[in-house]
Amino acid sequence: MSRFMNDKYASLEEYVPGEQPTDMKYIKLNTNESPFPPSPAVFKAVNDAEIGKLELYPDPECGSLTKKLAETYGVEPENIFIGNGSDEVLNFAFMAFCQNGAAFADITYGFYEVFADLHGIDAKVIPLKEDFSICPQDYMGIGRAVFIANPNAPTGMQLSLEDIEAIVKSNPDNVVVVDEAYVDFGGNSAVELTKKYDNLLVVMTYSKSRSLAGGRLGFSIGSKEITTDLRKIKYSTNPYNINRLTLVAGEASLNDDKYYKDNCQKIIRNREYTVKKLEALGFEVLPSKANFIFARTDRMSGDMLYKKLKENGILVRHFTKERINDYLRITIGTEEQMQALVAMIKKILEGEAEAR
Numbered sequence: 001m002s003r004f005m006n007d008k009y010a011s012l013e014e015y016v017p018g019e020q021p022t023d024m025k026y027i028k029l030n031t032n033e034s035p036f037p038p039s040p041a042v043f044k045a046v047n048d049a050e051i052g053k054l055e056l057y058p059d060p061e062c063g064s065l066t067k068k069l070a071e072t073y074g075v076e077p078e079n080i081f082i083g084n085g086s087d088e089v090l091n092f093a094f095m096a097f098c099q100n101g102a103a104f105a106d107i108t109y110g111f112y113e114v115f116a117d118l119h120g121i122d123a124k125v126i127p128l129k130e131d132f133s134i135c136p137q138d139y140m141g142i143g144r145a146v147f148i149a150n151p152n153a154p155t156g157m158q159l160s161l162e163d164i165e166a167i168v169k170s171n172p173d174n175v176v177v178v179d180e181a182y183v184d185f186g187g188n189s190a191v192e193l194t195k196k197y198d199n200l201l202v203v204m205t206y207s208k209s210r211s212l213a214g215g216r217l218g219f220s221i222g223s224k225e226i227t228t229d230l231r232k233i234k235y236s237t238n239p240y241n242i243n244r245l246t247l248v249a250g251e252a253s254l255n256d257d258k259y260y261k262d263n264c265q266k267i268i269r270n271r272e273y274t275v276k277k278l279e280a281l282g283f284e285v286l287p288s289k290a291n292f293i294f295a296r297t298d299r300m301s302g303d304m305l306y307k308k309l310k311e312n313g314i315l316v317r318h319f320t321k322e323r324i325n326d327y328l329r330i331t332i333g334t335e336e337q338m339q340a341l342v343a344m345i346k347k348i349l350e351g352e353a354e355a356r
């Protein structure tokens with residue numbers, strides 16, 4: 001760190017993204033990206049004509065994409081806020097709505113803690129139950145902004161809409177943010193509830209189910225008032241937060257919904273396959289509604305299995321946090337990738353894998 005760094009950021013613990021090594025070609029099951037390319041409509045939309053307009057700023061209102069998202073989700077454009085990845089939407093939500101502090105689970109998306117820390121927000125970290133489920137009572141009338149990933153990461157487990165509604169209802173004077181990054185893989189969305197509760201913000205991303213992690217596109221659906229608050233923060237930080245090419249890619253992908261729905265179905269099928277195979281090998285796998293699974297085995301430590309998989313060309317995610325350091329978070333990829341994973345795990349557990 002330089003001697004110029006502001007003291008208030010000096011002790012920040014940064015978010016650590018999943019590794020993106022380039023030393024060899026890996027089967028990459030560590031950052032919950034889609035194994036499928038963007039839809040053909042996206043290839044057509046991001047064309048020479050669009051590149052030819054890059055000398056001009058993009059539309060700061062994201063008007064066309066906003067309208068399209070509103071139609072897709074059955075809400076008004078005033079209910080939509082678009083961010084440079086949902087990480088940006090979440091960051092703005094932490095800035096806008098956490099005057100009374102924030103509350104989130106001990107095991108959840110790691111960025112919540114980083115954002116709270118970045119903005120000097122008092123954070124109440126609430127342990128998940130022994131079985132890694134969220135105890136809704138812990139959040140009732142909590143008197144601060146609530147952040148819930150649903151399905152949760154890295155567990156993949158889902159909280160029911162009834163429980164979400166009860167939490168939202170019991171905190172009328174604070175915003176409840178439901179982060180639905182993984183909702184398209186079999187979860188239940190709380191979007192309809194945003195019409196009934198002005199304190200509910202549902203956050204979604206193009207990075208997982210829509211094959212656009214590299215485009216950086218996320219959005220939220222919520223009441224007109226809280227959406228206006230997010231816009232105020234955006235116009236005070238980066239009005240042109242979404243680049244031209246991403247705007248057209250995002251809009252084109254909404255025109256090709258069947259392509260993405262089919263891909264999600266494939267992921268769900270591959271998830272069920274992988275769970276079955278790993279359970280047969282003696283793994284304990286948490287019930288997942290996401291495009292990843294969270295699994296452990298008594299036969300080898302999480303750390304060791306992670307390392308051996310990596311040596312053999314398969315990347316998965318391992319967390320060092322004590323409560324979950326025996327688990328691996330495995331992104332669900334193509335059928336072939338999952339077959340390769342299962343075969344390699346089998347080989348490793350039988351002591352037959354050799355380091356390359």
Ligand SMILES: *Cc1c(COP(=O)(O)O)cnc(C)c1O
Pocket residue numbers: 032084085086087088109149153179181204205206207213216217218
């Ligand atoms: C991946 C992820 C995000 C961030 O997604 P981007 O849109 O790529 O910024 C947000 N929340 C959760 C729970 C995630 O897993």
